Amino acid sequence: MTVSSSTSSKSSAMAKKHCPRLIFIRHGQTEWSKSGQHTSVTDLDLTPFGVRQMRNTGRGLIGPGDLQMVKPEHITQVFVSPRKRAQHTAELLFEGVDEKIKEKIPFTTDEDVREWDYGNYEGLKTSEIVKLRKEKGLDPDHNWSIWADGCEGGEQHFQVAERLDRFIAKINKLHLQAIEKNEPSDILVVAHGHILRCLVARWVQRDLNVNPQLMLDAGGVGVLSYEHHNVEEPAIYLAGAFTTPVEEVSEDI
Numbered sequence: 001m002t003v004s005s006s007t008s009s010k011s012s013a014m015a016k017k018h019c020p021r022l023i024f025i026r027h028g029q030t031e032w033s034k035s036g037q038h039t040s041v042t043d044l045d046l047t048p049f050g051v052r053q054m055r056n057t058g059r060g061l062i063g064p065g066d067l068q069m070v071k072p073e074h075i076t077q078v079f080v081s082p083r084k085r086a087q088h089t090a091e092l093l094f095e096g097v098d099e100k101i102k103e104k105i106p107f108t109t110d111e112d113v114r115e116w117d118y119g120n121y122e123g124l125k126t127s128e129i130v131k132l133r134k135e136k137g138l139d140p141d142h143n144w145s146i147w148a149d150g151c152e153g154g155e156q157h158f159q160v161a162e163r164l165d166r167f168i169a170k171i172n173k174l175h176l177q178a179i180e181k182n183e184p185s186d187i188l189v190v191a192h193g194h195i196l197r198c199l200v201a202r203w204v205q206r207d208l209n210v211n212p213q214l215m216l217d218a219g220g221v222g223v224l225s226y227e228h229h230n231v232e233e234p235a236i237y238l239a240g241a242f243t244t245p246v247e248e249v250s251e252d253i
Contacts, residue, residue, distance in 0.1 A: 018178065018179075018182060018183060018184040018185070019179075019225055019226060019229050020174075020175035020178050020179060020184070020185040020186070020187070020225065020226070021185075021186050021187070021223050021224065021225045021237070022171055022175075022187050022188075022189065022203075022223070022224040022225070023069075023070060023186055023187070023188050023189070023221065023222070023223050023224075024188075024189045024190075024191065024196050024199060024200070024221070024222050024223075024224065025057070025061075025089065025093065025188065025189070025190045025191075025219075025220070025221050026190075026191065026192060026193055026196055026216050026217070026218055026219060026220045026221075027046070027050070027054070027081075027083075027085040027086045027088075027089040027190065027191070027192060027218065027219075028046045028047075028049075028050030028051065028053045028054035028057075028085070028088075028089050028092070028218055028219045029046060029047050029049050029050035029053055029218045029219065030044040030045070030046055030047060030050060030085050030218070031044060031047060032044055032123070033050075033193070033218045034047065034218075035125070036125045036126070037123050037124065037125055038118040038121050038122060038123065038124055038125070038126075038129070039085075039115065039118075039122070039123070039192075040114070040115040040116060040117050040118045040122060040154070040192075041083075041115075041117065041122065042122060042123065043083055043084045043085075044084065044085055045084050045085060045088055046085055046088050046089065046092075050085075050089075050218065050219070051088075051092060053218070053219045054088075054089045054092040054093060054219060055092045055095060057092075057093065057219055057221065058092055058093035058094060058095055058096060058097075059095075059096050061093065061221060062075075062093060062094065062096070062097055063096060063097070070186050070188070071184075071186075072097045072098065072101045072102070072105075073101055074184035074185070074186045075105050075186050075187070075188060076105070076106075076174065076178065076184075076185045076186065076187060077105070077106050077108065077174060077187045077188075078090060078094075078105060078106070078107045078108070078187070078188045078189075078190070079108050079109075079110045079113055079167075079187070079188070079189045079190070080107060080108070080109055080110065080113075080189075080190045080191070081109075081110070081113050081114045081115065081190065081191040081192060081195075082109050082110075082111060082114055083114065083115065083192070085192075086190045086191055086192065087109070087190075089190050090107065090188075090190045093188075093190070110167065110189075111163075112163040112164065112166055112167040113164075113167060113189055113191040113192075113195055113196075113199070114191070114192070114195065115191070115192035115193075115194060115195050116146065116151070116154070116155055116160055116192075116194040116195055116198070117151065117154040117155040118151045118154045119151040119152055119153030119154025119155070120151065120152040120153040120154065121151050121152070121154065122154075126144075129144055130143050130144045133149075145211060146194070147208060147209055147210055147211045147212075148209050148210065157207075157208035157209045158208070158209075160195070160198050160208055161198070161202055161207075161208050164195070164198055164199055164202045165202060167199070168199070168202060168203060171187055172231045174187060175187070175226070175231055176231045179229055179231065193216050193218070196216055196222070197212055197214040197215075197216055198212070199224075200212065200214055200222065200224065200236060201214070203224045203234050203236065204234055204235070204236060205234070222236075222237070223236075223237035224236060224237065225237055
């Protein structure tokens with residue numbers, strides 16, 4: 001079958017469209033993530049294992065190789081929680097990136113991606129929170145859920161949603177500009193377990209008053225993007241060919 005030059009050119013142009021991504025990374029292991037204690041404002045650093053963990057993640061995630069999912073020159077912005085464990089993680093992720101490229105990438109500390117404020121439950125395990133609330137006569141007909149019940153002295157789900165929606169609007173604006181220019185735009189956000197699960201839920205406009213049933217281990221990585229190159233169609237990337245060269249990416253994603 002003969003393909004006309006106009007059809008071939010059109011297909012080539014379509015195939016080379018860049019679909020922006022928001023790549024989220026949870027900080028590496030801390031003593032409290034290891035023990036299961038709720039950590040928001042407590043400014044813990046990474047454990048030695050957490051340092052090795054995120055250094056290796058950076059090598060595998062960011063770089064020029066075919067098996068590295070993020071090309072350094074395609075990173076247009078990095079947003080990081082103000083907490084030390086997230087800041088250190090961001091540093092480790094970029095250790096292997098060429099300094100000339102790294103100097104061109106804006107790194108922004110953003111309060112909107114700080115961890116859910118646990119208030120009076122800071123440093124407690126879930127079982128301890130459930131017991132404490134039962135002793136106070138709270139939750140008589142169910143066990144505590146951060147999603148529905150929030151945290152005494154801390155945040156409720158609607159407060160978390162408000163700041164994440166503000167953050168997502170900022171990302172959408174940056175991505176829309178990249179789409180209009182047909183330029184690659186991988187934006188990275190380095191933050192925490194609860195807030196990143198909330199980010200995924202709000203990305204696809206789910207309420208936070210119910211458990212989104214998402215899991216994200218310390219050091220975990222995930223990807224958010226758009227269907228049909230349209231910021232009005234946010235989508236969660238399921239596990240797949242994240243390393244596929246952009247020339248081979250199909251038009252439907």
